Amino acid sequence: MASVGRVDLDGNAIKGMTICMIGAGGFIGSHLCEKLMAETPHKVLAVDVYSDKIKHLLEPAEASVPWADRIQFHRINIKNDSRLEGLIKMADLVINLAAICTPADYNTRPLDTIYSNFIDALPVVKYCSENNKRLIHFSTCEVYGKTIGSFLPKDSPLRQDPAYFVLKEDASPCIFGSIEKQRWSYACAKQLIERLIYAEGAENDLEFTIVRPFNWIGPRMDFIPGIDGPSEGVPRVLACFSNNLLRREPLKLVDGGESQRTFIYIKDAIEAVLLMIENPARANGHIFNVGNPNNEVTVRQLAEMMNEVYSKVSGEPSLEVPTIDVSSKEFYGEGYDDSDKRIPDMTIINRQLGWNPKTSLWDLLESTLTYQHRTYAAAVKQAISKPLASN
Numbered sequence: 001m002a003s004v005g006r007v008d009l010d011g012n013a014i015k016g017m018t019i020c021m022i023g024a025g026g027f028i029g030s031h032l033c034e035k036l037m038a039e040t041p042h043k044v045l046a047v048d049v050y051s052d053k054i055k056h057l058l059e060p061a062e063a064s065v066p067w068a069d070r071i072q073f074h075r076i077n078i079k080n081d082s083r084l085e086g087l088i089k090m091a092d093l094v095i096n097l098a099a100i101c102t103p104a105d106y107n108t109r110p111l112d113t114i115y116s117n118f119i120d121a122l123p124v125v126k127y128c129s130e131n132n133k134r135l136i137h138f139s140t141c142e143v144y145g146k147t148i149g150s151f152l153p154k155d156s157p158l159r160q161d162p163a164y165f166v167l168k169e170d171a172s173p174c175i176f177g178s179i180e181k182q183r184w185s186y187a188c189a190k191q192l193i194e195r196l197i198y199a200e201g202a203e204n205d206l207e208f209t210i211v212r213p214f215n216w217i218g219p220r221m222d223f224i225p226g227i228d229g230p231s232e233g234v235p236r237v238l239a240c241f242s243n244n245l246l247r248r249e250p251l252k253l254v255d256g257g258e259s260q261r262t263f264i265y266i267k268d269a270i271e272a273v274l275l276m277i278e279n280p281a282r283a284n285g286h287i288f289n290v291g292n293p294n295n296e297v298t299v300r301q302l303a304e305m306m307n308e309v310y311s312k313v314s315g316e317p318s319l320e321v322p323t324i325d326v327s328s329k330e331f332y333g334e335g336y337d338d339s340d341k342r343i344p345d346m347t348i349i350n351r352q353l354g355w356n357p358k359t360s361l362w363d364l365l366e367s368t369l370t371y372q373h374r375t376y377a378a379a380v381k382q383a384i385s386k387p388l389a390s391n
């Protein structure tokens with residue numbers, strides 16, 4: 001089965017390992033656990049405060065699934081639990097995904113954001129360094145902040161020159177707004193933990209890999225407000241727009257929806273993470289952009305495309321008024337700011353791991369919105385009809 005004859009990129013047999021995955025119950029963690037269970041012999045010590053998104057792996061319908069003894073869930077809050085070091089000691093590799101990572105929190109809960117992304121990650125780095133454990137740490141493309149090009153005059157021809165906007169791990173600067181723009185609390189905390197990990201590598205020989213995801217999206221991302229998350233909660237854009245489509249209300253475009261993003265399908269991105277896991281000699285000491293430079297859209301174009309795709313997969317007519325403008329102050333509150341454009345340079349990941357993304361934006365939206373429709377449409381219909389029924 002999965003483990004037979006598996007070799008790394010240099011043709012060496014891959015040995016089974018024990019992975020301590022912190023934040024395993026989240027969006028990325030759930031997909032990574034699935035991949036590791038289905039296709040590898042590795043064991044996972046899954047650490048999180050929630051397990052809903054991996055319960056299909058932990059409590060499988062058939063007791064005899066092949067991975068039953070390869071995944072163990074530990075309900076631990078890494079802020080204050082002494083069991084963490086013991087689990088790290090038992091592992092060959094630590095993957096840290098735990099973080100507050102929704103933009104609605106960065107300016108409204110800046111302290112929690114900074115603690116979660118920097119202070120709470122410190123013991124993980126320390127235990128890895130002290131116990132000689134390899135670490136794969138999840139950072140973010142937000143560490144690049146804004147592009148150099150965004151500071152050029154609007155009509156400058158240099159804005160079209162990739163040198164002014166393509167984001168390179170080893171060359172691009174990190175450009176954030178002023179301190180009162182608390183949006184950057186997350187990016188700044190992630191940047192400092194990257195610098196700390198890098199320094200542990202340089203001074204204490206910590207074996208590390210840093211991942212900078214560029215808008216990974218797919219099934220199980222975040223929550224639908226009022227269904228499997230708080231009614232007033234504001235998830236990331238995929239779930240915000242899915243929620244609007246499920247409720248047949250216009251999609252809200254923050255400050256005109258002019259910002260640009262490159263979206264990558266979670267399953268493509270997970271392939272890259274698996275290559276990092278299984279090719280330590282090629283991944284250690286590197287920072288990797290993981291994104292899809294071919295899937296760039298403005299947020300407005302994303303909204304229009306999601307409206308069209310959702311109509312196709314749900315069989316419902318597309319929205320007559322698909323979008324509505326909203327100011328960032330109204331939507332996120334004081335202190336919001338935005339990255340203007342995010343195109344990942346792929347040179348390093350291509351050279352080290354030979355990895356490339358595959359899935360087009362249309363295709364990834366089709367499979368993701370099919371999942372959203374199947375998972376949530378009935379519950380949303382029921383939630384919408386409730387207030388009427390009780391009148």
Ligand SMILES: NC(=O)c1ccc[n+]([C@@H]2O[C@H](COP(=O)([O-])OP(=O)(O)OC[C@H]3O[C@@H](n4cnc5c(N)ncnc54)[C@H](O)[C@@H]3O)[C@@H](O)[C@H]2O)c1
Pocket residue numbers: 022023024025026027028029047048049050076077078079096097098099100101116120138139140141212213214215216217222
């Ligand atoms: N999804 C993306 O596109 C994306 C982009 C850039 C960076 N990232 C980074 O990747 C990582 C994972 O992102 P995600 O999208 O899966 O987010 P997520 O919120 O779905 O997952 C994070 C998980 O960490 C857990 N967690 C948080 N604090 C914890 C604590 N103190 N103790 C134990 N568990 C804790 C949460 O319960 C959650 O299950 C984060 O570090 C995030 O900053 C993600």
Ligand SMILES: O=C(O)[C@H]1O[C@H](OP(=O)(O)OP(=O)(O)OC[C@H]2O[C@@H](n3ccc(=O)[nH]c3=O)[C@H](O)[C@@H]2O)[C@H](O)[C@@H](O)[C@@H]1O
Pocket residue numbers: 101102103139140141142213214215216235236237238240241252253254255257259261299338339
């Ligand atoms: O995914 C990533 O790579 C990183 O970027 C995200 O940040 P961002 O892309 O700004 O967050 P989204 O919520 O996905 O928003 C994307 C864009 O859509 C806009 N938006 C969001 C929601 C909405 O309803 N309407 C809307 O116009 C936002 O203002 C922003 O310009 C988050 O910070 C992290 O999850 C992560 O580190």
